[in-house]
Amino acid sequence: MSSAPEGSHEHKDDEAFIIVKAAPRASQSHGETVCIAAIDMNGKWVRLYPVSFRHLADGQKFGRWDRISYRWRKATSDQRVESRRVDQDSIEIKGKLKEGERHSFLSRAAVSSLKAEWDQGRSLAILNCEIIDFWHEPQTAEELRRQEDVYDNMRRQNDFFSKGNLIPREACPHVFKYRYRDADGIHIGTCQDWETEATFLHRRRDLGSEAAALDWMAEKFGVEFPRKGMVLAMGTHRRWEGQWLINGVLRANPVTQMTML
Incomplete structure (x- = not known):
C-alpha cells in the first residue's frame, strides 16, 4: 500500500x-x-x-x-x-x-511495554499484560448528566434514528476499570471501548437486572477473558501527552513470544 x-x-x-x-x-x-x-x-x-x-x-x-x-x-x-x-x-x-486468524494476528502485533512504544513515537498499541483486577464504578451524577445531554442533542438532529444507526440511545451508567501489570509496572486504566459499554447495556436488557448484568461483566471480562487470554488495545490521549487509555478489550490466545508485526 x-x-x-x-x-x-x-x-x-x-x-x-x-x-x-x-x-x-x-x-x-x-x-x-x-x-x-x-x-x-x-x-x-x-x-x-x-x-x-x-x-x-x-x-x-x-x-x-x-x-x-x-x-x-x-x-x-x-x-x-x-x-x-x-x-x-x-x-x-x-x-x-x-475468525481462525484473529488470535495470531493480535499476538503478532502485541507488545509488553507502553513506555517503549511511546519512546519510539507510537501512540497506539496492543498490550500483552497480566490482568490483576477488573471492577466497575458508577458514573458521577455530573458526568452521567453531561453524557445524557450529549445524546439528547444528537437525538434532536435530523434522521438521528435512521435505519442502521449505531449511536447509543443512552449513556452507560458505569465505568469499567482494569488494574494490570506490563513490563513497566502496575497501572490502572478506564476502558473507553464502545463495545464494552454496549455489552453491558445489552446484558442489562437481556437479563432484566442491572446487578445481574454487572455480575456477568465481572465474570466475563474479569475472570473468563484473563483466564483464556486477552490483550488490551491502548491509545494515548490527544491532549494529555504520554497518558495511555484502554481503548478496547480483545480475546487473544496466549503465545510464547510477542513481537510487532
Missing part, C-alpha cells in the same frame, strides 16, 4: 483491519463521531477520524475485524504519527479477517 504522505494534503488510498471503535462523542464540527484504531496491510497502526456513522450508508457501517478501503490525508490538527483524516465517503467494506 502507499506510504504515509508526511505533510501532504493529497489524498492517498489505503486498506486496514478495524480493531477498536471508541465510544461516540459529540463534535461541534462533525456531529456525532467515533475514532477508529486499525492496522493497515503493512502491519502499521492507523487512527482514522472523524467518522460519523449517521452519515455512512448502511453498507459502509463497519465493525471490528472488517477490512475497509478508504482515502485519507495527513491530519493537521492531530500530530500523532498514526492519525489519518479520512474521506468517509470513500469508505468501503472489502471483507473480514477470518
Whole structure:
C-alpha cells in the first residue's frame, strides 16, 4: 500500500483491519463521531477520524475485524504519527479477517511495554499484560448528566434514528476499570471501548437486572477473558501527552513470544 504522505494534503488510498471503535462523542464540527484504531496491510497502526456513522450508508457501517478501503490525508490538527483524516465517503467494506486468524494476528502485533512504544513515537498499541483486577464504578451524577445531554442533542438532529444507526440511545451508567501489570509496572486504566459499554447495556436488557448484568461483566471480562487470554488495545490521549487509555478489550490466545508485526 502507499506510504504515509508526511505533510501532504493529497489524498492517498489505503486498506486496514478495524480493531477498536471508541465510544461516540459529540463534535461541534462533525456531529456525532467515533475514532477508529486499525492496522493497515503493512502491519502499521492507523487512527482514522472523524467518522460519523449517521452519515455512512448502511453498507459502509463497519465493525471490528472488517477490512475497509478508504482515502485519507495527513491530519493537521492531530500530530500523532498514526492519525489519518479520512474521506468517509470513500469508505468501503472489502471483507473480514477470518475468525481462525484473529488470535495470531493480535499476538503478532502485541507488545509488553507502553513506555517503549511511546519512546519510539507510537501512540497506539496492543498490550500483552497480566490482568490483576477488573471492577466497575458508577458514573458521577455530573458526568452521567453531561453524557445524557450529549445524546439528547444528537437525538434532536435530523434522521438521528435512521435505519442502521449505531449511536447509543443512552449513556452507560458505569465505568469499567482494569488494574494490570506490563513490563513497566502496575497501572490502572478506564476502558473507553464502545463495545464494552454496549455489552453491558445489552446484558442489562437481556437479563432484566442491572446487578445481574454487572455480575456477568465481572465474570466475563474479569475472570473468563484473563483466564483464556486477552490483550488490551491502548491509545494515548490527544491532549494529555504520554497518558495511555484502554481503548478496547480483545480475546487473544496466549503465545510464547510477542513481537510487532
